Amino acid sequence: MTKKERFLKYLYSKGKSITLTYYTGGSVCPCMISRDANNPAYSAQWHIDNSSAEDCNGTGYIEQTEVSTTLKGNIQTELQSLSNFMNRENKSEIGELQKGDIVLFGQCSASDGSWFDVSNLVEDRDYFTIDSNRYFRRNTTDINFESIVGQVSILKRSQ
Numbered sequence: 001m002t003k004k005e006r007f008l009k010y011l012y013s014k015g016k017s018i019t020l021t022y023y024t025g026g027s028v029c030p031c032m033i034s035r036d037a038n039n040p041a042y043s044a045q046w047h048i049d050n051s052s053a054e055d056c057n058g059t060g061y062i063e064q065t066e067v068s069t070t071l072k073g074n075i076q077t078e079l080q081s082l083s084n085f086m087n088r089e090n091k092s093e094i095g096e097l098q099k100g101d102i103v104l105f106g107q108c109s110a111s112d113g114s115w116f117d118v119s120n121l122v123e124d125r126d127y128f129t130i131d132s133n134r135y136f137r138r139n140t141t142d143i144n145f146e147s148i149v150g151q152v153s154i155l156k157r158s159q
Ligand SMILES: [Zn+2]
Pocket: 029, 030, 031, 032, 042, 043, 047, 055, 056, 057, 058, 060, 061
């Protein structure tokens, strides 16, 4: 058994249940290119001016399909472990850590224990639900024990 397989087996048997909600398909909302097609950005004004159009709710995407799946993950809640884990570069990238922020130290699919990549989740749209709290992914890096065995992510608690 490889290190990665062992780590996934551990997550599958000992990991905490996590609900992940993410969105697939759909298309870019017209508001995104209403000001500058070369520099897409959400426009609240476009939605005011086009109130009959579908509201993208600040996400910049419309007609998306919501998908909910259950993962199992190793959750670290101690801020001290967060600080130990992160280097200065990561800290400046994700900003100040707040009380309630956590680290997701590895995750797998809860249905069959297979690898589940979270690195492509959209930061302020897709979210994790853990113990009724909502979290957004901020930073994902590889966990490398001689070979890459998983991912570690910062989860910022939603206000
Ligand atoms: Zn929009």
